[in-house]
Amino acid sequence: MTQAITQERIAAAQAIKRKFEAQGENVADWARARGFSPQHVYDVLNGRSAGRRGSAHAIAVALGLKEGVLQ
Numbered sequence: 001m002t003q004a005i006t007q008e009r010i011a012a013a014q015a016i017k018r019k020f021e022a023q024g025e026n027v028a029d030w031a032r033a034r035g036f037s038p039q040h041v042y043d044v045l046n047g048r049s050a051g052r053r054g055s056a057h058a059i060a061v062a063l064g065l066k067e068g069v070l071q
Contacts, residue, residue: 006047012065013045034062 020027027045028038036059043049044059051060061068 009065010047013047013063016063016065017045031059036062 027041031038031041040055041059044051049056051057060066061070
């Protein structure tokens with residue numbers, strides 16, 4: 001089960017990266033416009049951060065990688 005979730009998350013992150021590229025927007029600008037650290041956004045997109053708590057959670061929700069509430 002965990003591996004299936006991981007594969008879904010990887011596929012979703014890759015789709016988000018393609019969307020950024022198709023729209024001509026870069027991740028760093030998106031992050032700054034929303035008050036996030038660009039490095040933290042890259043960490044979430046590249047699987048180095050699970051997005052369970054704090055800013056990583058907020059980033060994962062904002063990117064659409066997981067359901068949740070932004071406070």
